[in-house]
Amino acid sequence: MAEMVYDVVGIGNALVDVLAKVGDTFLSERNLDKGNMTLVEAAEAGKIYADVIPERQVSGGSAANTVAGMASLGADCAFIGKVHDDELGQLFQRDIGAAGIDFFTTPLTEGPATGRSVVLVTPDAVRSMFTYLGAARHLTEADIDEKIISEAKMTFIEGYLWDEPAEHQAIVKACELAHKHEKEVAFSVSDISCVIKHRENMLSLIKEHVNILFANEEELLSLFATDDLNTALNEVKPLVNIAAVTRDSRGSVVVHGREKIFVEAEPIENVVDSTGAGDLYAAGFLYGLNRGRSLGTCATIGGITAAEIITHYGARPEVSLRGLVRHRLMEYGKRP
């Protein structure tokens, strides 16, 4: 058995988020889909980018945000994802390295540029993402490093990795390697549009490979084509060991065997930008799980870390999550 080096290795799109505040009319005038993630080509991304004043550029990507959150909590993490060796690619590498995360995936030196997500935040704090995947979608089986997978207690995969057959093969390979080394696979559904486009495929992957599933309520309902939460929870129950379902201001619910654990949301005064809420919930939850905490406490930690991320722009934490979580757990009368 390999020596355990990492708590989690994340696999996902290596993206840089370009954040900009816009009014609702900006979206409606351009017929842009509000509240979801829309994949765009380089040209369209460039056009949207040209029309906004970027608030800031920060490294993003769903699974990358999750491992960055876990690293801020004190976990040891690695990341697998594809950038181009260009300016944004170097920004991504610098950020993830500064977060203390091992990132060894060979960057592209030709072909598409580093992927970017133009994140338009309307005054209601809803984020509408227009993502040019670029280099990110060129992740292939060759990038799935068996040594890293075998050295991590858990492999965390984001659901955005579905569009290229080669990417899909890469994540199936990652799952198979994780199981070969008796490690767990966590999977985040990521986005309702992914579910709608890939429902059957996604359900197969979940059934065959996923031990721990993350989804929000809307995604879970869509996955099982129902509008009743309890029905969806009962459907997902036999497929995975743990399913953690986020429910915005209603908190989250965790399904594990015969248990359904409802946990209230963190109180939040002002939601600034909901980008990364799901990613950071997963970070807090998996951190708790790695530390052997109860599922209720895992969901509580996820709620704390998600709450931090949505009170500012960007999906990378602005305070030490470790300190924040300790403080909040003590306030809840829990062991920090």
Place this chain on the structure above:
Amino acid sequence: MAEMVYDVVGIGNALVDVLAKVGDTFLSERNLDKGNMTLVEAAEAGKIYADVIPERQVSGGSAANTVAGMASLGADCAFIGKVHDDELGQLFQRDIGAAGIDFFTTPLTEGPATGRSVVLVTPDAVRSMFTYLGAARHLTEADIDEKIISEAKMTFIEGYLWDEPAEHQAIVKACELAHKHEKEVAFSVSDISCVIKHRENMLSLIKEHVNILFANEEELLSLFATDDLNTALNEVKPLVNIAAVTRDSRGSVVVHGREKIFVEAEPIENVVDSTGAGDLYAAGFLYGLNRGRSLGTCATIGGITAAEIITHYGARPEVSLRGLVRHRLMEYGKRP
């Protein structure tokens, strides 16, 4: 600080259960209340007793059943309760000693006989109890042994102890002593008729003294005068640290701070006699809690021990609960 000797000390009515199977007409002809506990005088108890063929006589009493269940799980327990030094009193002492439970309360040598509960079980497995408390209601403050309370991690009190002012003073003293020694108080609501008769008093005791509350759904709804479970759960939440609410075939729900944990019921083929289901749920739950298990696992263990008790007559386990619980937890993929 006193040396810790006991996991739990139970305080309750020391009763012997006289079990008999009857048809529904037996109850209706005699105008006997079905499904609950009715207090009767010595004469009426004798009259019901004379009309039935006792299946068997076994030691009972709600808190006594709970500590007997915990002892069968391997916990160290003591019991405080009042018998008369008569034949049934000696039966009670023999049974509780054989279960490995310390029982030092001085028996009455004059006055009322040892309490007994005529438990009539109808073919639908519902138990209707007609209880002559006798000596049991003569428990007073003098019987609350500070040394035993100080030596137990937790004091468990049954809700049946309400009818005599002296009994009520005794349980308040037990609560105060437990808190004085920084120990927890667990309280079981026991019976809907107790709630109806003593709602305000019971709510005060819960607010002031109880850390861990056991109730079934009907009792909880009655306690907060509502017919909505979620409302009742939100009402009980700020009053106690943990509330565990049993829901028959729908399992149980545990409220703890911001968490509500719903756990499915154990599958049961044939319910023979529901006597002691709540008592044994509390036994399994508290055993898990004492062992530092998650609240979901505590509720699971409670479900397992409750399920054992209702598949046979009587409220004392017929198998080693320790072995049963280990086996079932492993089947659920949990650490035994």
